Amino acid sequence: MSTNSTTAPTHQNYIGGEWRAASDGALDAHHNPARISEVTGHFPRSTDDDVRAAVDAAEAAYPAWRDLSVFARAEYLKRALALMSERIDRVSQVITTENGKTLAESRGEIVSAIKEMEHQIHQGLRDLGEIAPSAQSGVLAYQYRRPLGVCAVISPWNFPFNVPGRKCTPALIAGNTVVLKPASLTPNVGLEFTRLFADTGLPKGVLNCITGSGSGAGESLLNDSRIKAISFTGSTKVGIHINQLAAGRLVRTQLELGGKNPMVVLEDADLDEAASACATAAFACAGQWCTSTSRVIVAKKIAGPFVEAVLAKAQALRLGNGFDPATTMGPVCGTQQMKNILDFIEQGKQEGARLLTGGRRAAGEGLDDGCFIEPTVFSEVNPGMTITQEEIFGPVLSVFTADSFDEAVNIANGVRFGLASSIYTKDLERAMKFLEKTEAGLTHVNMMSAYKEPQLSFGGIKQSGSGIPEAGRTGIEFFTEHKVAYIKYRS
Ligand code: TAP
Numbered sequence: 141m142s143t144n145s146t147t148a149p150t151h152q153n154y155i156g157g158e159w160r161a162a163s164d165g166a167l168d169a170h171h172n173p174a175r176i177s178e179v180t181g182h183f184p185r186s187t188d189d190d191v192r193a194a195v196d197a198a199e200a201a202y203p204a205w206r207d208l209s210v211f212a213r214a215e216y217l218k219r220a221l222a223l224m225s226e227r228i229d230r231v232s233q234v235i236t237t238e239n240g241k242t243l244a245e246s247r248g249e250i251v252s253a254i255k256e257m258e259h260q261i262h263q264g265l266r267d268l269g270e271i272a273p274s275a276q277s278g279v280l281a282y283q284y285r286r287p288l289g290v291c292a293v294i295s296p297w298n299f300p301f302n303v304p305g306r307k308c309t310p311a312l313i314a315g316n317t318v319v320l321k322p323a324s325l326t327p328n329v330g331l332e333f334t335r336l337f338a339d340t341g342l343p344k345g346v347l348n349c350i351t352g353s354g355s356g357a358g359e360s361l362l363n364d365s366r367i368k369a370i371s372f373t374g375s376t377k378v379g380i381h382i383n384q385l386a387a388g389r390l391v392r393t394q395l396e397l398g399g400k401n402p403m404v405v406l407e408d409a410d411l412d413e414a415a416s417a418c419a420t421a422a423f424a425c426a427g428q429w430c431t432s433t434s435r436v437i438v439a440k441k442i443a444g445p446f447v448e449a450v451l452a453k454a455q456a457l458r459l460g461n462g463f464d465p466a467t468t469m470g471p472v473c474g475t476q477q478m479k480n481i482l483d484f485i486e487q488g489k490q491e492g493a494r495l496l497t498g499g500r501r502a503a504g505e506g507l508d509d510g511c512f513i514e515p516t517v518f519s520e521v522n523p524g525m526t527i528t529q530e531e532i533f534g535p536v537l538s539v540f541t542a543d544s545f546d547e548a549v550n551i552a553n554g555v556r557f558g559l560a561s562s563i564y565t566k567d568l569e570r571a572m573k574f575l576e577k578t579e580a581g582l583t584h585v586n587m588m589s590a591y592k593e594p595q596l597s598f599g600g601i602k603q604s605g606s607g608i609p610e611a612g613r614t615g616i617e618f619f620t621e622h623k624v625a626y627i628k629y630r631s
Contacts, residue, residue: 157344201345
Protein backbone atom coordinates (compact mmCIF):
# COMPACT_ATOMS: atom_id res chain seq x y z
CA MET A 141 0.00 0.00 0.00
CA SER A 142 2.76 2.40 0.86
CA THR A 143 5.72 3.57 -1.07
CA ASN A 144 7.91 6.63 -1.66
CA SER A 145 6.91 9.83 -3.42
CA THR A 146 8.10 8.93 -6.89
CA THR A 147 6.61 5.44 -6.95
CA ALA A 148 3.38 6.24 -5.09
CA PRO A 149 0.31 5.76 -7.31
CA THR A 150 -1.48 8.68 -8.94
CA HIS A 151 -5.25 8.65 -8.47
CA GLN A 152 -8.05 10.24 -10.48
CA ASN A 153 -11.43 11.82 -9.86
CA TYR A 154 -14.57 9.95 -10.89
CA ILE A 155 -16.73 12.23 -13.03
CA GLY A 156 -19.56 11.19 -15.35
CA GLY A 157 -18.53 7.54 -15.26
CA GLU A 158 -14.87 8.23 -16.14
CA TRP A 159 -11.69 8.30 -14.07
CA ARG A 160 -10.06 11.67 -14.84
CA ALA A 161 -7.07 13.75 -13.76
CA ALA A 162 -7.58 17.35 -12.59
CA SER A 163 -8.10 19.62 -15.59
CA ASP A 164 -4.73 21.31 -14.97
CA GLY A 165 -3.02 18.09 -13.85
CA ALA A 166 -2.32 19.42 -10.33
CA LEU A 167 -1.83 16.81 -7.60
CA ASP A 168 -1.56 16.71 -3.81
CA ALA A 169 0.57 14.10 -2.05
CA HIS A 170 -0.92 12.15 0.84
CA HIS A 171 1.25 10.96 3.75
CA ASN A 172 0.73 7.88 5.90
CA PRO A 173 0.02 9.06 9.47
CA ALA A 174 1.84 6.04 10.89
CA ARG A 175 4.99 6.87 8.85
CA ILE A 176 4.82 10.43 7.69
CA SER A 177 7.91 10.27 5.50
CA GLU A 178 5.97 7.82 3.33
CA VAL A 179 3.75 9.13 0.51
CA THR A 180 0.74 6.85 -0.03
CA GLY A 181 -0.52 8.45 -3.23
CA HIS A 182 -1.04 11.59 -5.31
CA PHE A 183 -4.56 12.96 -5.69
CA PRO A 184 -6.15 15.50 -8.04
CA ARG A 185 -6.32 19.02 -6.67
CA SER A 186 -9.65 19.58 -8.39
CA THR A 187 -10.18 22.91 -10.08
CA ASP A 188 -13.38 24.91 -10.56
CA ASP A 189 -13.64 23.29 -14.00
CA ASP A 190 -13.49 19.81 -12.47
CA VAL A 191 -16.16 20.74 -9.95
CA ARG A 192 -18.34 22.14 -12.73
CA ALA A 193 -17.82 18.96 -14.78
CA ALA A 194 -18.89 16.81 -11.80
CA VAL A 195 -22.05 18.86 -11.28
CA ASP A 196 -22.72 18.83 -15.06
CA ALA A 197 -22.49 15.03 -15.01
CA ALA A 198 -24.73 14.71 -11.96
CA GLU A 199 -27.26 17.11 -13.47
CA ALA A 200 -27.33 15.23 -16.77
CA ALA A 201 -27.78 11.88 -15.01
CA TYR A 202 -30.56 13.09 -12.72
CA PRO A 203 -33.75 12.77 -14.85
CA ALA A 204 -33.13 9.16 -15.88
CA TRP A 205 -32.03 8.12 -12.38
CA ARG A 206 -35.05 9.82 -10.80
CA ASP A 207 -37.38 8.12 -13.27
CA LEU A 208 -36.03 4.61 -12.64
CA SER A 209 -38.20 2.68 -10.23
CA VAL A 210 -36.95 2.69 -6.66
CA PHE A 211 -36.60 -1.10 -6.96
CA ALA A 212 -34.23 -0.69 -9.90
CA ARG A 213 -32.19 1.89 -7.97
CA ALA A 214 -32.09 -0.46 -4.99
CA GLU A 215 -30.62 -3.23 -7.16
CA TYR A 216 -27.56 -1.09 -7.96
CA LEU A 217 -27.09 -0.20 -4.31
CA LYS A 218 -27.45 -3.82 -3.19
CA ARG A 219 -24.77 -4.80 -5.70
CA ALA A 220 -22.48 -2.13 -4.22
CA LEU A 221 -23.09 -3.62 -0.76
CA ALA A 222 -22.20 -7.08 -2.04
CA LEU A 223 -18.92 -5.67 -3.43
CA MET A 224 -18.20 -4.01 -0.07
CA SER A 225 -18.39 -7.38 1.65
CA GLU A 226 -16.19 -8.96 -1.03
CA ARG A 227 -13.57 -6.18 -0.84
CA ILE A 228 -13.64 -5.60 2.90
CA ASP A 229 -9.99 -6.64 3.36
CA ARG A 230 -8.71 -4.34 0.65
CA VAL A 231 -10.82 -1.33 1.62
CA SER A 232 -10.01 -1.68 5.32
CA GLN A 233 -6.33 -1.56 4.35
CA VAL A 234 -6.96 1.70 2.49
CA ILE A 235 -8.70 3.16 5.57
CA THR A 236 -5.83 2.14 7.86
CA THR A 237 -3.23 3.49 5.42
CA GLU A 238 -4.86 6.90 5.20
CA ASN A 239 -6.54 7.38 8.58
CA GLY A 240 -4.21 5.33 10.79
CA LYS A 241 -6.88 3.46 12.77
CA THR A 242 -6.25 -0.23 13.43
CA LEU A 243 -7.30 -2.77 10.80
CA ALA A 244 -9.94 -4.09 13.24
CA GLU A 245 -11.34 -0.56 13.59
CA SER A 246 -11.33 -0.11 9.80
CA ARG A 247 -13.20 -3.39 9.29
CA GLY A 248 -15.65 -2.36 11.99
CA GLU A 249 -16.24 0.90 10.14
CA ILE A 250 -17.11 -0.95 6.92
CA VAL A 251 -19.32 -3.50 8.67
CA SER A 252 -21.26 -0.73 10.36
CA ALA A 253 -21.52 1.18 7.04
CA ILE A 254 -22.98 -1.91 5.36
CA LYS A 255 -25.63 -2.21 8.09
CA GLU A 256 -26.52 1.47 7.84
CA MET A 257 -26.70 1.35 4.06
CA GLU A 258 -28.86 -1.80 4.10
CA HIS A 259 -31.22 0.00 6.42
CA GLN A 260 -31.40 3.07 4.18
CA ILE A 261 -32.11 0.92 1.10
CA HIS A 262 -34.98 -0.81 2.92
CA GLN A 263 -36.21 2.54 4.17
CA GLY A 264 -36.27 3.83 0.61
CA LEU A 265 -38.32 0.86 -0.51
CA ARG A 266 -41.04 1.32 2.06
CA ASP A 267 -41.22 4.90 3.23
CA LEU A 268 -42.05 7.18 0.36
CA GLY A 269 -45.58 8.36 1.05
CA GLU A 270 -48.95 8.08 2.70
CA ILE A 271 -52.59 8.28 1.70
CA ALA A 272 -54.81 10.41 3.93
CA PRO A 273 -58.60 10.31 4.17
CA SER A 274 -60.08 13.31 2.35
CA ALA A 275 -62.77 15.61 3.77
CA GLN A 276 -64.61 15.30 0.45
CA SER A 277 -65.99 12.15 -1.06
CA GLY A 278 -64.56 11.34 -4.46
CA VAL A 279 -61.19 12.91 -3.64
CA LEU A 280 -57.99 10.95 -3.31
CA ALA A 281 -55.54 12.81 -1.05
CA TYR A 282 -51.99 11.71 -0.55
CA GLN A 283 -48.47 12.90 -0.02
CA TYR A 284 -45.21 11.46 -1.13
CA ARG A 285 -41.55 12.29 -1.17
CA ARG A 286 -39.64 13.13 -4.25
CA PRO A 287 -35.95 13.72 -4.85
CA LEU A 288 -34.30 17.13 -4.95
CA GLY A 289 -31.76 16.86 -7.78
CA VAL A 290 -27.99 17.14 -7.43
CA CYS A 291 -26.79 16.85 -3.82
CA ALA A 292 -23.34 17.56 -2.36
CA VAL A 293 -21.86 15.26 0.28
CA ILE A 294 -18.81 16.64 2.11
CA SER A 295 -17.24 14.05 4.39
CA PRO A 296 -14.62 14.08 7.17
CA TRP A 297 -11.53 11.90 7.61
CA ASN A 298 -12.43 10.25 10.91
CA PHE A 299 -15.08 7.90 9.46
CA PRO A 300 -14.12 8.29 5.80
CA PHE A 301 -16.10 5.26 4.59
CA ASN A 302 -19.04 5.13 6.96
CA VAL A 303 -20.04 8.78 6.55
CA PRO A 304 -20.24 8.72 2.72
CA GLY A 305 -22.15 5.43 3.06
CA ARG A 306 -24.82 6.76 5.34
CA LYS A 307 -25.23 9.98 3.30
CA CYS A 308 -24.93 8.80 -0.31
CA THR A 309 -27.24 5.80 0.17
CA PRO A 310 -30.36 7.72 1.23
CA ALA A 311 -29.62 10.38 -1.39
CA LEU A 312 -29.31 7.81 -4.20
CA ILE A 313 -32.15 5.47 -3.23
CA ALA A 314 -34.46 8.48 -3.15
CA GLY A 315 -33.51 9.34 -6.76
CA ASN A 316 -30.96 12.13 -6.34
CA THR A 317 -27.55 12.24 -7.94
CA VAL A 318 -24.47 13.04 -5.85
CA VAL A 319 -21.12 14.78 -5.95
CA LEU A 320 -18.94 13.54 -3.07
CA LYS A 321 -15.93 15.51 -1.78
CA PRO A 322 -13.94 13.42 0.70
CA ALA A 323 -11.58 14.96 3.26
CA SER A 324 -8.06 15.72 2.03
CA LEU A 325 -6.64 13.40 4.68
CA THR A 326 -8.58 10.39 3.33
CA PRO A 327 -9.05 10.91 -0.42
CA ASN A 328 -8.43 7.32 -1.47
CA VAL A 329 -11.13 6.02 0.87
CA GLY A 330 -13.61 8.32 -0.89
CA LEU A 331 -12.42 7.09 -4.28
CA GLU A 332 -12.55 3.42 -3.21
CA PHE A 333 -16.06 3.99 -1.89
CA THR A 334 -17.04 5.44 -5.26
CA ARG A 335 -15.35 2.60 -7.15
CA LEU A 336 -17.63 0.09 -5.44
CA PHE A 337 -20.61 1.85 -6.99
CA ALA A 338 -18.89 2.42 -10.33
CA ASP A 339 -18.18 -1.32 -10.55
CA THR A 340 -21.89 -2.14 -10.26
CA GLY A 341 -22.45 -0.46 -13.62
CA LEU A 342 -24.23 2.47 -11.95
CA PRO A 343 -25.37 4.85 -14.71
CA LYS A 344 -22.76 7.50 -15.55
CA GLY A 345 -22.94 10.66 -13.48
CA VAL A 346 -25.16 9.28 -10.71
CA LEU A 347 -22.29 9.28 -8.20
CA ASN A 348 -19.21 11.46 -8.78
CA CYS A 349 -16.20 11.95 -6.53
CA ILE A 350 -13.74 14.82 -6.62
CA THR A 351 -10.72 15.26 -4.38
CA GLY A 352 -9.05 18.49 -3.32
CA SER A 353 -9.17 20.96 -0.49
CA GLY A 354 -12.30 22.02 1.34
CA SER A 355 -11.61 25.71 0.86
CA GLY A 356 -10.93 25.14 -2.87
CA ALA A 357 -12.93 22.31 -4.48
CA GLY A 358 -15.31 21.98 -1.52
CA GLU A 359 -16.34 25.61 -1.48
CA SER A 360 -16.56 25.74 -5.27
CA LEU A 361 -18.95 22.77 -5.18
CA LEU A 362 -21.18 24.37 -2.57
CA ASN A 363 -21.27 27.61 -4.54
CA ASP A 364 -22.66 25.89 -7.64
CA SER A 365 -26.24 27.11 -7.88
CA ARG A 366 -27.38 23.69 -9.15
CA ILE A 367 -26.67 22.00 -5.80
CA LYS A 368 -30.02 21.41 -4.11
CA ALA A 369 -28.86 20.03 -0.75
CA ILE A 370 -25.63 19.98 1.23
CA SER A 371 -24.94 17.15 3.63
CA PHE A 372 -21.85 18.09 5.60
CA THR A 373 -20.05 16.24 8.39
CA GLY A 374 -17.11 17.99 9.98
CA SER A 375 -16.12 20.68 12.44
CA THR A 376 -18.52 23.20 13.92
CA LYS A 377 -16.44 26.08 12.55
CA VAL A 378 -16.71 24.92 8.93
CA GLY A 379 -20.35 23.88 9.47
CA ILE A 380 -21.32 27.39 10.52
CA HIS A 381 -19.54 28.83 7.49
CA ILE A 382 -21.35 26.40 5.16
CA ASN A 383 -24.69 27.22 6.75
CA GLN A 384 -24.13 30.92 6.08
CA LEU A 385 -23.14 30.24 2.52
CA ALA A 386 -26.19 28.00 1.90
CA ALA A 387 -28.63 30.41 3.55
CA GLY A 388 -28.05 32.95 0.78
CA ARG A 389 -29.56 30.51 -1.76
CA LEU A 390 -32.05 28.83 0.61
CA VAL A 391 -30.26 25.54 0.06
CA ARG A 392 -31.04 22.99 2.75
CA THR A 393 -28.18 21.78 4.92
CA GLN A 394 -27.64 18.76 7.10
CA LEU A 395 -24.78 19.60 9.43
CA GLU A 396 -23.25 16.91 11.64
CA LEU A 397 -20.64 18.70 13.70
CA GLY A 398 -18.23 18.50 16.62
CA GLY A 399 -18.78 17.13 20.10
CA LYS A 400 -17.46 17.38 23.65
CA ASN A 401 -19.26 14.35 24.97
CA PRO A 402 -19.67 13.82 28.71
CA MET A 403 -20.00 10.59 30.66
CA VAL A 404 -21.42 10.79 34.18
CA VAL A 405 -20.51 8.05 36.66
CA LEU A 406 -22.59 7.96 39.82
CA GLU A 407 -21.49 6.28 43.07
CA ASP A 408 -23.75 3.23 42.52
CA ALA A 409 -22.32 2.45 39.04
CA ASP A 410 -20.62 -0.82 38.16
CA LEU A 411 -17.08 0.60 38.33
CA ASP A 412 -15.40 -1.95 36.06
CA GLU A 413 -18.01 -1.62 33.37
CA ALA A 414 -17.98 2.17 33.58
CA ALA A 415 -14.16 2.37 33.47
CA SER A 416 -13.98 0.04 30.45
CA ALA A 417 -16.64 2.01 28.60
CA CYS A 418 -14.90 5.27 29.45
CA ALA A 419 -11.48 4.10 28.23
CA THR A 420 -12.95 2.63 25.04
CA ALA A 421 -15.01 5.71 24.24
CA ALA A 422 -12.07 8.01 25.01
CA PHE A 423 -9.25 6.18 23.19
CA ALA A 424 -10.69 3.99 20.41
CA CYS A 425 -9.72 5.39 17.01
CA ALA A 426 -7.24 7.52 18.99
CA GLY A 427 -10.14 9.57 20.38
CA GLN A 428 -11.23 10.66 16.91
CA TRP A 429 -14.88 9.62 17.04
CA CYS A 430 -17.33 12.47 16.97
CA THR A 431 -19.07 10.59 19.80
CA SER A 432 -15.87 9.91 21.80
CA THR A 433 -16.13 10.57 25.52
CA SER A 434 -13.83 13.50 26.22
CA ARG A 435 -15.13 14.51 29.67
CA VAL A 436 -15.94 12.13 32.50
CA ILE A 437 -17.74 13.48 35.56
CA VAL A 438 -17.40 11.15 38.53
CA ALA A 439 -19.11 11.16 41.92
CA LYS A 440 -16.45 12.29 44.40
CA LYS A 441 -16.85 9.20 46.61
CA ILE A 442 -15.73 6.80 43.89
CA ALA A 443 -13.38 9.07 41.94
CA GLY A 444 -10.18 7.45 43.33
CA PRO A 445 -10.82 3.81 42.27
CA PHE A 446 -12.58 4.86 39.05
CA VAL A 447 -9.69 7.04 37.86
CA GLU A 448 -7.18 4.33 38.79
CA ALA A 449 -9.09 1.82 36.67
CA VAL A 450 -9.23 4.20 33.69
CA LEU A 451 -5.53 5.02 33.99
CA ALA A 452 -4.64 1.32 34.03
CA LYS A 453 -6.60 0.82 30.81
CA ALA A 454 -5.05 3.89 29.15
CA GLN A 455 -1.54 2.81 30.08
CA ALA A 456 -2.17 -0.72 28.79
CA LEU A 457 -2.91 0.52 25.27
CA ARG A 458 -0.31 -0.47 22.75
CA LEU A 459 0.50 2.26 20.26
CA GLY A 460 1.67 1.31 16.80
CA ASN A 461 0.98 0.94 13.13
CA GLY A 462 -2.64 -0.06 12.56
CA PHE A 463 -1.46 -2.95 10.36
CA ASP A 464 0.25 -4.63 13.33
CA PRO A 465 -2.31 -6.96 14.98
CA ALA A 466 -0.80 -6.19 18.40
CA THR A 467 -1.64 -2.48 18.05
CA THR A 468 -4.60 -1.28 20.09
CA MET A 469 -4.26 2.44 19.32
CA GLY A 470 -3.05 3.86 16.02
CA PRO A 471 -1.70 7.33 15.22
CA VAL A 472 -3.83 10.45 15.00
CA CYS A 473 -4.68 11.48 11.47
CA GLY A 474 -1.79 13.62 10.22
CA THR A 475 0.75 16.15 11.37
CA GLN A 476 -1.66 19.10 11.63
CA GLN A 477 -4.05 17.05 13.74
CA MET A 478 -1.12 15.96 15.95
CA LYS A 479 0.00 19.57 16.39
CA ASN A 480 -3.52 20.73 17.28
CA ILE A 481 -3.86 18.03 19.95
CA LEU A 482 -0.41 18.69 21.45
CA ASP A 483 -1.21 22.43 21.56
CA PHE A 484 -4.41 21.71 23.50
CA ILE A 485 -2.49 19.49 25.93
CA GLU A 486 0.05 22.28 26.48
CA GLN A 487 -2.75 24.76 27.06
CA GLY A 488 -4.37 22.39 29.57
CA LYS A 489 -1.12 22.22 31.53
CA GLN A 490 -0.63 25.99 31.40
CA GLU A 491 -4.19 26.65 32.57
CA GLY A 492 -3.58 24.47 35.64
CA ALA A 493 -5.02 21.05 34.83
CA ARG A 494 -3.11 18.11 36.35
CA LEU A 495 -1.67 15.61 33.91
CA LEU A 496 -2.24 12.07 35.25
CA THR A 497 -0.82 10.16 32.29
CA GLY A 498 0.41 10.74 28.74
CA GLY A 499 0.58 14.29 27.44
CA ARG A 500 3.34 13.80 24.87
CA ARG A 501 4.04 12.70 21.36
CA ALA A 502 4.89 9.01 21.71
CA ALA A 503 8.44 7.96 20.92
CA GLY A 504 10.21 4.64 20.43
CA GLU A 505 10.64 1.92 17.86
CA GLY A 506 8.06 2.19 15.08
CA LEU A 507 6.65 5.43 16.50
CA ASP A 508 9.16 8.20 15.81
CA ASP A 509 8.13 8.80 12.21
CA GLY A 510 4.39 8.67 12.97
CA CYS A 511 1.69 10.90 14.46
CA PHE A 512 1.42 9.01 17.73
CA ILE A 513 0.16 10.69 20.89
CA GLU A 514 0.17 8.99 24.27
CA PRO A 515 -3.30 8.36 25.72
CA THR A 516 -3.71 11.37 27.97
CA VAL A 517 -5.77 11.93 31.12
CA PHE A 518 -6.14 15.24 32.96
CA SER A 519 -7.69 15.83 36.38
CA GLU A 520 -8.34 19.06 38.31
CA VAL A 521 -9.99 20.44 35.21
CA ASN A 522 -12.47 23.24 35.63
CA PRO A 523 -15.36 24.35 33.41
CA GLY A 524 -13.64 27.52 32.20
CA MET A 525 -10.53 25.85 30.76
CA THR A 526 -9.90 25.61 27.03
CA ILE A 527 -9.60 21.81 27.24
CA THR A 528 -13.09 21.73 28.76
CA GLN A 529 -14.72 23.95 26.17
CA GLU A 530 -13.03 23.04 22.87
CA GLU A 531 -13.25 19.80 20.93
CA ILE A 532 -9.71 18.36 21.06
CA PHE A 533 -10.52 15.38 18.84
CA GLY A 534 -7.70 13.19 20.05
CA PRO A 535 -6.86 10.71 22.84
CA VAL A 536 -7.35 13.21 25.65
CA LEU A 537 -9.77 12.68 28.55
CA SER A 538 -10.60 15.24 31.26
CA VAL A 539 -11.81 14.01 34.66
CA PHE A 540 -14.16 16.15 36.75
CA THR A 541 -15.55 15.27 40.15
CA ALA A 542 -19.01 16.22 41.42
CA ASP A 543 -20.58 16.31 44.87
CA SER A 544 -24.11 15.78 43.60
CA PHE A 545 -26.14 14.59 40.66
CA ASP A 546 -27.20 18.16 39.85
CA GLU A 547 -23.61 19.38 39.84
CA ALA A 548 -22.66 16.52 37.49
CA VAL A 549 -25.46 17.45 35.07
CA ASN A 550 -24.45 21.12 35.16
CA ILE A 551 -20.87 20.27 34.28
CA ALA A 552 -22.06 17.90 31.53
CA ASN A 553 -24.24 20.62 29.98
CA GLY A 554 -21.75 23.46 30.40
CA VAL A 555 -20.39 23.45 26.83
CA ARG A 556 -21.68 24.70 23.48
CA PHE A 557 -21.80 21.16 22.04
CA GLY A 558 -24.58 18.58 22.39
CA LEU A 559 -23.82 15.44 20.42
CA ALA A 560 -23.74 12.41 22.77
CA SER A 561 -23.83 11.83 26.53
CA SER A 562 -23.90 8.82 28.83
CA ILE A 563 -24.55 7.96 32.46
CA TYR A 564 -23.55 4.94 34.52
CA THR A 565 -25.88 4.25 37.45
CA LYS A 566 -28.17 1.52 38.77
CA ASP A 567 -30.69 4.12 39.92
CA LEU A 568 -33.46 4.20 37.34
CA GLU A 569 -34.92 7.44 38.63
CA ARG A 570 -31.65 9.32 38.27
CA ALA A 571 -31.02 7.73 34.89
CA MET A 572 -34.41 8.99 33.69
CA LYS A 573 -33.75 12.42 35.18
CA PHE A 574 -30.44 12.51 33.32
CA LEU A 575 -32.24 11.67 30.08
CA GLU A 576 -34.54 14.65 30.67
CA LYS A 577 -31.84 17.14 31.62
CA THR A 578 -28.86 16.24 29.46
CA GLU A 579 -28.36 18.44 26.40
CA ALA A 580 -27.40 15.92 23.73
CA GLY A 581 -28.89 14.39 20.60
CA LEU A 582 -28.01 10.86 21.75
CA THR A 583 -27.96 9.70 25.36
CA HIS A 584 -26.88 6.34 26.71
CA VAL A 585 -27.64 4.73 30.06
CA ASN A 586 -25.04 2.17 31.12
CA MET A 587 -23.68 2.18 27.57
CA MET A 588 -20.82 4.16 26.12
CA SER A 589 -21.38 7.43 24.26
CA ALA A 590 -20.29 6.05 20.88
CA TYR A 591 -22.99 3.34 20.58
CA LYS A 592 -25.58 3.66 17.79
CA GLU A 593 -27.95 1.60 15.66
CA PRO A 594 -28.94 2.30 12.04
CA GLN A 595 -32.71 2.32 12.50
CA LEU A 596 -32.59 5.47 14.64
CA SER A 597 -31.59 8.99 13.68
CA PHE A 598 -28.09 10.21 14.44
CA GLY A 599 -27.32 13.86 15.06
CA GLY A 600 -26.48 16.45 17.66
CA ILE A 601 -28.14 19.53 19.13
CA LYS A 602 -26.69 22.92 20.21
CA GLN A 603 -23.55 23.49 18.12
CA SER A 604 -23.15 19.78 17.32
CA GLY A 605 -25.66 19.69 14.54
CA SER A 606 -28.35 21.41 12.57
CA GLY A 607 -30.92 20.38 9.99
CA ILE A 608 -32.68 17.05 9.64
CA PRO A 609 -30.44 14.39 11.23
CA GLU A 610 -28.99 11.52 9.25
CA ALA A 611 -29.76 7.76 9.51
CA GLY A 612 -32.96 6.13 10.72
CA ARG A 613 -36.12 7.46 9.06
CA THR A 614 -34.71 10.96 8.76
CA GLY A 615 -31.87 9.85 6.46
CA ILE A 616 -34.14 9.93 3.43
CA GLU A 617 -36.25 12.80 4.72
CA PHE A 618 -33.34 15.19 4.29
CA PHE A 619 -32.81 14.22 0.65
CA THR A 620 -36.47 14.53 -0.39
CA GLU A 621 -39.21 17.12 -0.55
CA HIS A 622 -42.90 16.62 0.15
CA LYS A 623 -45.42 16.63 -2.64
CA VAL A 624 -49.11 16.70 -1.74
CA ALA A 625 -51.76 15.67 -4.25
CA TYR A 626 -55.58 16.02 -4.26
CA ILE A 627 -57.36 14.22 -7.09
CA LYS A 628 -61.11 14.59 -7.66
CA TYR A 629 -62.16 11.46 -9.47
CA ARG A 630 -65.97 11.68 -8.97
CA SER A 631 -68.30 14.71 -8.99
P1 TAP B 1 -13.46 19.80 8.77
O1 TAP B 1 -12.12 20.40 8.79
O2 TAP B 1 -14.61 20.66 9.13
O3 TAP B 1 -13.64 19.18 7.31
C1 TAP B 1 -14.75 18.37 6.97
C2 TAP B 1 -14.88 18.34 5.47
O4 TAP B 1 -15.22 19.65 5.00
C3 TAP B 1 -13.60 17.96 4.72
O5 TAP B 1 -13.93 17.25 3.55
C4 TAP B 1 -13.03 19.32 4.37
O6 TAP B 1 -12.12 19.29 3.30
C5 TAP B 1 -14.29 20.07 4.01
N1 TAP B 1 -14.20 21.52 4.07
C6 TAP B 1 -13.39 22.28 4.84
N2 TAP B 1 -13.62 23.59 4.60
C7 TAP B 1 -14.59 23.66 3.66
C8 TAP B 1 -15.25 24.74 2.98
N3 TAP B 1 -14.95 26.01 3.23
N4 TAP B 1 -16.20 24.44 2.07
C9 TAP B 1 -16.52 23.15 1.81
N5 TAP B 1 -15.91 22.09 2.40
C10 TAP B 1 -14.97 22.35 3.32
O7 TAP B 1 -13.57 18.53 9.73
P2 TAP B 1 -12.59 17.30 9.82
O8 TAP B 1 -11.38 17.75 10.55
O9 TAP B 1 -12.44 16.65 8.49
O10 TAP B 1 -13.43 16.28 10.70
C11 TAP B 1 -13.41 16.27 12.07
C12 TAP B 1 -14.66 16.94 12.61
O11 TAP B 1 -15.82 16.24 12.14
C13 TAP B 1 -14.75 16.90 14.12
O12 TAP B 1 -15.21 18.14 14.58
C14 TAP B 1 -15.80 15.81 14.38
O13 TAP B 1 -16.48 15.91 15.61
C15 TAP B 1 -16.71 16.03 13.22
N6 TAP B 1 -17.54 14.85 12.96
C16 TAP B 1 -18.85 14.91 13.31
C17 TAP B 1 -19.67 13.80 13.12
C18 TAP B 1 -21.10 13.90 13.52
S1 TAP B 1 -22.11 12.76 13.00
N7 TAP B 1 -21.54 14.89 14.25
C19 TAP B 1 -19.14 12.63 12.55
C20 TAP B 1 -17.79 12.61 12.20
C21 TAP B 1 -17.00 13.74 12.40
P3 TAP B 1 -10.54 19.21 3.63
O14 TAP B 1 -10.32 17.93 4.31
O15 TAP B 1 -9.92 19.29 2.29
O16 TAP B 1 -10.23 20.40 4.50
